[in-house]
Amino acid sequence: MTPSSWGLALEIVVPVFNEEAVLESSIKRLSEYLTNEMPSTWKITIADNASTDRTPVIAARLSEQLPHVDYRRLEAKGRGYALRDAWGASEAKVLAYLDVDLSTDLAALPPLVAPLLSGHSDISIGTRLGQSSRVSRGPKREFISRSYNLLLRRTMQVGFSDAQCGFKAIRNDVARRLLPHVEDNGWFFDTELLIIAERSGLRIHEIPVDWVDDPDSRVDIRQTALDDIRGMVRVAGSLVKGSIPVQAIYAELGRRPIVPPGRPSFFGQVVRFGLVGAVSTLAFALLYMVLQGPLGAQQANFLSLLLTAVGNTAANRRFTFGISGPDKLFTQQVQGLIVFLLAWGITSSSLWMLHSVNLDATANMELLTLTAANVLATLMRFVLLRIWVFRVRRRDEQSVVLALRPAGQSVR
Numbered sequence: 001m002t003p004s005s006w007g008l009a010l011e012i013v014v015p016v017f018n019e020e021a022v023l024e025s026s027i028k029r030l031s032e033y034l035t036n037e038m039p040s041t042w043k044i045t046i047a048d049n050a051s052t053d054r055t056p057v058i059a060a061r062l063s064e065q066l067p068h069v070d071y072r073r074l075e076a077k078g079r080g081y082a083l084r085d086a087w088g089a090s091e092a093k094v095l096a097y098l099d100v101d102l103s104t105d106l107a108a109l110p111p112l113v114a115p116l117l118s119g120h121s122d123i124s125i126g127t128r129l130g131q132s133s134r135v136s137r138g139p140k141r142e143f144i145s146r147s148y149n150l151l152l153r154r155t156m157q158v159g160f161s162d163a164q165c166g167f168k169a170i171r172n173d174v175a176r177r178l179l180p181h182v183e184d185n186g187w188f189f190d191t192e193l194l195i196i197a198e199r200s201g202l203r204i205h206e207i208p209v210d211w212v213d214d215p216d217s218r219v220d221i222r223q224t225a226l227d228d229i230r231g232m233v234r235v236a237g238s239l240v241k242g243s244i245p246v247q248a249i250y251a252e253l254g255r256r257p258i259v260p261p262g263r264p265s266f267f268g269q270v271v272r273f274g275l276v277g278a279v280s281t282l283a284f285a286l287l288y289m290v291l292q293g294p295l296g297a298q299q300a301n302f303l304s305l306l307l308t309a310v311g312n313t314a315a316n317r318r319f320t321f322g323i324s325g326p327d328k329l330f331t332q333q334v335q336g337l338i339v340f341l342l343a344w345g346i347t348s349s350s351l352w353m354l355h356s357v358n359l360d361a362t363a364n365m366e367l368l369t370l371t372a373a374n375v376l377a378t379l380m381r382f383v384l385l386r387i388w389v390f391r392v393r394r395r396d397e398q399s400v401v402l403a404l405r406p407a408g409q410s411v412r
Contacts, residue, residue: 009040011092015082047082080189099166105210121205126167130208137213154268188231201254272320309340321390343377
């Protein structure tokens with residue numbers, strides 16, 4: 001890298017919330033490193049998101065004492081809010097952020113931002129899961145991190161390996177194009193940004209990092225995991241509906257041709273099918289409890305299954321098996337109704353058997369029996385949807401690629 005001759009090259013944002021214990025030592029250490037090792041022009045911004053301890057006082061003092069250190073105060077809590085606010089106001093060519101605990105070795109900072117300053121890449125991220133990465137953390141957090149990133153790659157069909165490492169950089173022009181489409185303002189902010197970037201044909205550069213776990217981390221792992229799963233479902237829905245303009249972003253910034261996302265792997269299909277099934281089962285249970293009184297058990301079971309069957313087939317078509325467009329839509333819905341009739345046969349038989357054994361079965365007993373029967377019906381439904389209803393033949397895949405390739409491009 002060479003010093004910038006046109007203005008501010010790099011702004012590093014450090015989001016903080018109640019970090020009075022480590023803020024001063026971390027910022028001084030970061031400032032010293034940049035002064036000695038970073039040849040390009042740089043600035044550090046402390047982005048305080050609603051701290052209630054002495055963090056604001058310490059941050060303000062640091063901004064007065066240290067050159068090239070600024071302080072921004074935001075009254076809304078959330079790392080995404082802090083980054084959105086600071087990045088949106090920056091004039092630097094490259095925007096980066098680091099976790100305040102500086103768990104990542106700062107020696108990785110120059111190679112993180114170099115591909116962006118040179119114009120080679122659009123986003124650069126540190127990965128703790130690379131073969132040459134050196135990571136020190138407990139087995140629990142290691143397992144959770146690897147499981148989350150595996151789930152993300154299998155369900156969202158992304159190529160980057162580590163979505164959660166607090167060590168990332170992005171070109172300013174790319175950030176301004178992507179940020180309006182990122183809805184999350186918490187811990188899922190990074191993941192959502194990366195998913196949209198990759199689906200838009202942008203180049204994401206990964207570098208292996210040395211990383212030491214912060215034993216004082218206050219991240220609520222359980223709540224964060226739940227929020228991340230909800231975020232993945234929401235982003236997947238937005239991509240399916242087309243509410244995120246990935247084609248328009250690609251036309252402006254994309255570096256590689258957008259090809260239709262590959263059909264999800266078997267593991268990804270199972271996970272997606274399970275999510276759709278969970279929502280469908282909940283909807284079925286609610287409908288059954290409402291309809292059982294006025295209609296009776298068998299009629300309520302049939303109508304509840306019928307009402308959820310059409311929505312279930314449509315959701316699995318697009319979300320689980322990655323099929324969109326009107327082609328074969330009617331045929332697949334008919335096939336889905338046939339699968340529904342088979343499932344209804346299983347559940348109604350279970351209800352008949354229950355009443356044969358216990359004439360005075362309560363509504364709760366009926367619901368438990370139907371739920372167990374639904375598990376069996378669900379397994380059957382997945383198999384039939386995969387090998388019959390939504391089976392994709394090779395010639396169909398080739399026709400999709402031919403339809404979506406740019407005009408004049410040869411086919412190999």
